[in-house]
Amino acid sequence: MEFNDILIKRRAINHFDPNKGVDEALLKAIIEDGAKAPSSYNLQPYKLKVFRDPDEKAALRKLAFDQPKVTEAPVVLMVLADRDGWKEGNETLEKVFTGFVDAGGMQPDQKEWFVGTTAGLYGQSDESAQAFANKNAGLFAMSLMYAASHHGLHTHPMDGFDHAAVKMEFNIPDQYWIPMLIAIGHLKPGAEVYPKGWRQSYDEIVLD
Amino acid sequence: MEFNDILIKRRAINHFDPNKGVDEALLKAIIEDGAKAPSSYNLQPYKLKVFRDPDEKAALRKLAFDQPKVTEAPVVLMVLADRDGWKEGNETLEKVFTGFVDAGGMQPDQKEWFVGTTAGLYGQSDESAQAFANKNAGLFAMSLMYAASHHGLHTHPMDGFDHAAVKMEFNIPDQYWIPMLIAIGHLKPGAEVYPKGWRQSYDEIVLD
Numbered sequence: 001m002e003f004n005d006i007l008i009k010r011r012a013i014n015h016f017d018p019n020k021g022v023d024e025a026l027l028k029a030i031i032e033d034g035a036k037a038p039s040s041y042n043l044q045p046y047k048l049k050v051f052r053d054p055d056e057k058a059a060l061r062k063l064a065f066d067q068p069k070v071t072e073a074p075v076v077l078m079v080l081a082d083r084d085g086w087k088e089g090n091e092t093l094e095k096v097f098t099g100f101v102d103a104g105g106m107q108p109d110q111k112e113w114f115v116g117t118t119a120g121l122y123g124q125s126d127e128s129a130q131a132f133a134n135k136n137a138g139l140f141a142m143s144l145m146y147a148a149s150h151h152g153l154h155t156h157p158m159d160g161f162d163h164a165a166v167k168m169e170f171n172i173p174d175q176y177w178i179p180m181l182i183a184i185g186h187l188k189p190g191a192e193v194y195p196k197g198w199r200q201s202y203d204e205i206v207l208d
Numbered sequence: 209m210e211f212n213d214i215l216i217k218r219r220a221i222n223h224f225d226p227n228k229g230v231d232e233a234l235l236k237a238i239i240e241d242g243a244k245a246p247s248s249y250n251l252q253p254y255k256l257k258v259f260r261d262p263d264e265k266a267a268l269r270k271l272a273f274d275q276p277k278v279t280e281a282p283v284v285l286m287v288l289a290d291r292d293g294w295k296e297g298n299e300t301l302e303k304v305f306t307g308f309v310d311a312g313g314m315q316p317d318q319k320e321w322f323v324g325t326t327a328g329l330y331g332q333s334d335e336s337a338q339a340f341a342n343k344n345a346g347l348f349a350m351s352l353m354y355a356a357s358h359h360g361l362h363t364h365p366m367d368g369f370d371h372a373a374v375k376m377e378f379n380i381p382d383q384y385w386i387p388m389l390i391a392i393g394h395l396k397p398g399a400e401v402y403p404k405g406w407r408q409s410y411d412e413i414v415l416d
Contacts, residue, residue, distance in 0.1 A: 135387040138346015179343040
């Protein structure tokens with residue numbers, strides 16, 4: 001799809017068709033398209049949990065202001081932002097470093113320098129680790145939602161939920177923050193799609 | 209541009225053509241396209257500072273591991289994530305609420321409920337405010353970088369800089385975190401663009 005069309009068509013819809021699913025192959029394509037987003041040192045500090053099961057979605061809905069879209073959408077993704085994604089031993093970081101070595105961009109003995117740099121930038125405080133995890137998860141989530149539009153689906157990002165209760169209910173390890181849930185599916189027949197809300201203009205966004 | 213092409217062509221390039229500028233009208237179009245991103249309750253807790261001045265870019269480069277792209281790119285954007293964007297009195301929040309009322313979605317007397325909700329979700333701790341600001345800035349930054357690709361430009365997001373020193377040098381108010389700088393411009397003639405690095409597959413991203 002043309003990017004201009006995606007910009008206009010991507011709306012956070014409120015009513016999903018509960019009778020129209022998203023099959024595994026399509027979901028895989030959307031997630032892998034989304035994963036083409038850039039990230040800090042390519043560390044990709046994010047994971048997803050996929051909710052399709054009606055009982056699990058019902059449990060999630062209870063902790064998310066009882067929003068009907070949580071159960072109506074065929075798929076709800078829980079985005080997990082990894083606050084430990086800069087640490088030596090983190091599975092993804094280790095794969096990234098191996099990839100740098102394999103591509104000839106780094107020598108194996110540069111690992112100490114590499115993990116020292118990521119620790120200095122992202123691990124110097126809880127504040128910096130939280131920023132690291134959430135900004136990168138935001139890049140990925142936006143890429144994923146545009147990819148869903150490109151594949152003809154609708155989405156709705158939600159962060160109106162009880163964060164602590166959701167972590168406990170679904171046994172989410174403490175290293176992860178949950179920046180948002182993303183409902184994915186098809187528009188309910190007959191449901192109205194409202195125009196995009198107000199956005200900051202160039203002059204409002206840019207500070208002197 | 210086709211979204212598929214954008215996904216492939218968007219690369220964090222290292223070499224910008226210092227002789228080819230990005231004029232104001234084009235930059236405005238890219239930023240306003242980027243601003244079509246969704247955000248928590250449409251609060252859009254982000255601002256930009258635009259760096260074009262060679263002396264300012266030189267000062268920024270010194271605090272960013274001396275990366276040549278900071279001065280070679282005609283434009284460097286500093287993304288500012290507003291950790292106070294959920295507070296009553298915040299300029300953007302007030303405009304968003306007024307917009308809800310004007311669109312008929314809320315009554316003026318629902319303001320207390322609205323700011324109570326945003327404070328409960330995003331202002332309950334420094335941790336939640338940091339997540340709020342950075343995830344939304346990430347959504348915006350990704351949308352902006354894809355918009356730049358759509359308009360035929362290249363970008364490079366950078367968060368390898370001395371955060372505290374940059375805030376001090378450029379008098380950034382404490383309410384803002386700086387998730388990244390984004391260099392924007394044209395590819396330097398003859399510069400090589402490397403293929404995208406390794407990305408997590410569906411099976412690697414999705415947790416059981």
